[in-house]
Amino acid sequence: MSDKPDLAEVTNFDKTKLKKTDTQEKNPLPSKETIEQEKAAS
Incomplete structure (x- = not known):
């Protein structure tokens, strides 16, 4: 076996069979303003 x-299979894959999905960020990062407010509070 080779490395x-x-x-x-990848080159022959048919992308048209894939379903469209909408991704949603579950845990978004805090904004720069929020980080600055927390730094100022401590």
Whole structure:
């Protein structure tokens, strides 16, 4: 066996079979203003 993976399946993959999904950020990072307020509070 070689060290390289077989990419034949990847090159033949049909993207049109994929479903469209909407991603939502579950844990967004705080804004720069929020970080500055917390630094000033401590």
